[in-house]
Each structure stands twice: as structure tokens, then as C-alpha cells.
Amino acid sequence: MPVTSSAAAASEPPSFTELADTHCAALVERIWAIAHLQPSAHVVIIGRRTLPLVLEFLRRGCCAVRSLRPDVPSPDHEAATLAWIVDVSDGDLDDALRAASSRAGHGGRVIVESAAILPSICERAVTQGLDVISFDHSASRLVLATPARPVRATLQAR
Secondary structure (H helix, E strand, C coil), rough: CCCCCCHHHHCCCCCCHHHHHHHHHHHHHHHHHHHHHCCCCCEEEEEECCCHHHHHHCCCCCCCEECCCCCCCCCCCCCCCEEECCCHHHHHHHHHHHHHHHHCCCCCCEEEEEECCHHHHHHHHHCCCCCCEEECCCCEEEEEEECCCCCCCCCCCC
């Protein structure tokens, strides 16, 4: 019995690019849920090899997404709803946290993903003015934010 090309294609294992796309889609889906993002959100992805993640955000309709390398200065300092640090070495972590902190501002979130450097992040994040919001050991993910500033009520003398 002859095998048709569609049946042969169905029995082939998925290509590396299909697997990579599926992995990126799953990562972005989790981050989208954690950060409660809207399609109008401004997202900055800090790290190396971030293009597949940027493309996945664009596929989801998030048009304000950009990629930064932690060791290269960025001329703009546009505020971001989410600063996502991925694929960063321990040597680049301080630069990445500094860039993320300056972009997240008040109300923004910083998410760090890296199993290798998670133990040293908490102290380093505090020095960059960030507070730990949540920590996921199984996913090697840390969610940070700028601390809420207390609002002072001023009484006017009448």
C-alpha cells in the first residue's frame, strides 16, 4: 500500500523550529497570565536570543514590545508595563535589573527567569529598588515590582 505525502508528513516528528515556537508560545502564555497583560501593554524583553519571544508577543497582538541586551545602553527610556529578563548571565544581571527597574516604574512588573542565578537575585534586586512580589521555585521565576510609595495626605489650614 503506497504512503501518501500527507500521511508521511503526519508521521514525521516535529521540526526544531516547531518545537521552539511551541516552547516560546507556552512561555509567553504563562508570562501573559502572571502579569495580567492587555494587548496594549508595553513590554520590554531583556536578554540574549529574545527574537522568538518578541515574535510571539507580536502574534498575540502586543504591538509595543521591544528587545534589549543587558550590556548595551539603550537611548530611550520608555516606560513598560512588563520588563521580562530572560537568558541573562550572572555578570549581566545587575545591568538587566537596572534597565528593568528604570523601565517598569510605578505599577510595572519585572519578571526574572533563570535557574542559574535565582539565589543571588533577591539581594541584588533590592539594591536596584525592587521588591519581591512572588517566587516560583518549580519554574525558576521571580516577580518583582517597585515598592509602593506611601501617599501623604496634606491638611490645609483653614
